[in-house]
Amino acid sequence: MNTIVKNLALALGIFAIEIGSTATANTSNQTQLLAQATTPTIKIDGSSTVYPITNAIAKEFQADPANKGQVEVKISGTTGGFEKFCAGKTDISNASRPILQAEMETCKKNGVRYMEFPIAFDALTIAINPQNDWAKDITVAELKKMWEPAAQGKILRWNQVRSTWPDRPLKLFGAGDKSGTFDYFNEAIVGKAKLTRKDYTPSEDDEVLANGISKDPNALGYFGYAYYQENESKLKLLAVDNGKGAILPSTETVEKNQYQPLSRPLFIYVNLRSSTNRKLLSKFVLLYINKVAKIADSVGYVQLPSAVRDINYINFNKGKTGTVFGGKARINSKISDLLPKKPVY
Template sequence: MTRQSERNSRFSRREFLAATGGLGVAGLAGCTQDNPSGDATDEPTEAGSDGSGSGGDGGSDGLSGDISIAGSSTVFPLASAMAERFEEQHSDVSISLQSTGSGGGFANYFCTGQTDFNNASRPIQPEEEEQCGGNDVEPVELKVATDALTVIVNNDNDFLGDGLTVEQLNEIWSAESPPETWADVNSEWPDEPLELYGPSDASGTYDYFHETVIGEEGGHRQDYSPTEQDRTIIQGVAGSEYAMGYLGFAYYSQNQDTVQAVPIKDGEGDYVEPSLDTALSGEYTPLSRPLFTYPKVSALEEEHIAEFARFWIENSTSESIVADEVGYVPLSEDERDEMLEKIDSAVGGSA
């Protein structure tokens, strides 16, 4: 599997839906956008309520320029929603988005100085920070939402009962003596081959699942179908009765009629379904996780980029955008204020 990035997302989410004619998952196979979300239906909060930010006058406030963003496919739909709204308010600002995977974005775009932001579904790694430092790229970590990483199976799967334990997930996905059939995991399950779909190793979702389910000392099995496009995981699982996959909650939430989510049991606890509520409460362990975007300090020196960063964080508490439209848990007001302080500190420190 090559780490091939998607083409720039230069048409809006409305145009994307119009182009696909409202088709379901199968109808999206020929598109390179990795965006499960629907049309925008709400008005955004104005960034920079202190007068520094976004009004509704298009480009009349003087903001102009390009913004380039790569990275996580999980964060992509949220970034897309924020970018569309910002461009609507600032017609002279052009935002390009690529879904490359967290690691692919850091290694190939952000840390080489080619992009202004990198989205990530896990924290930046020490080796990535070292690569960035070698190219005079200083990242600023901004939390933008919380995700409930979701394990999915085919709608005809009726043998899992209450769900899966973390131990069973480990057994299924571990490279050490991986089971070949469902019956190898539980003798009461069908003696049918496991058909597995998941993100490639360029993905932060892969990294997070590897760390929390398999463990840092273990290896992720490689005899599965890896992809950087989450809709391909949906398609694969929907097309086979004995398939399983994992991906970000937003993609599942937009395809709940196509596949089913698997409740997960961690230790001695109960089986817990992935949802915004269980991710927020902390019940859905260990698969609830923070999502990030990383602007570089030098990019924040440009007013239109700093204003977009503020705009995104200002709207990160929006239930209608983050939860209802995209499918993630919004930030709390305290988290929002902390992230805004990070932006202001970076801008002030680079002045």
């Protein structure tokens, strides 16, 4: 009998400990969930090209204990980012092209009034594998021959593009169709934003493309210049000839408007008016405007002149909404194109 009582007491003790542990775990989980629910969060999504800049600024912002909030930076491509932004699901949209007319209409329909801030210039880069010892440059016409819809299933070898290149398989890597890089590249090279062959390896993440090219001797692809610089030891650049000689992407060739038609502005779009975290978001955007030139330069993009930064400050302080690009992804853009124009919402 005593043995039974002892065993019962032991079992009840273990049960009580388990109940207590479960209750403690549940309380801990509830505390974490409550903290997450009450901590203000700036939600950012969009371009993988802009991601390195925004992510660096987010880290600096969160390192300051005076900024009581979180910054969440995700990648879904410029188009994917605008889908969320214009639905009111994010506070900031990273973009490697200006907002388009259809996106403007969606934002207007959903009451999302956005502020447009140019942040840097990018040289959209054509990269190959370092083992490629035959290609030194490529013309815009040859790029079109590679990427136009008519090339699908037909232009499959390097010597089909240029007869002096070897009879080797051509493996293409490029932006996915939710990417602003996809839109800009096809507009500049093929002639229309959504017009391209489909038999290539796509991704909205430029890091994925850079890694793919670095592992395939027969590869060619395109992405933002910062990702080339990050992977410089395992990639090789191709100079692009638009009829005025072969030009490599660089800070100097972008500033002098020589690397065309693949130089393009980068942006963030901010939904300050309907954000639930306006105070925190305002602090973040002001830090962004102040720091972006230095950070853009450090990650491999071309910083904009101080006049553009001053315009960004003025537009922010005035709460000026809209875009100066008229709902189009402008090809052959110059840095001077970012100077004052009347925005349209």
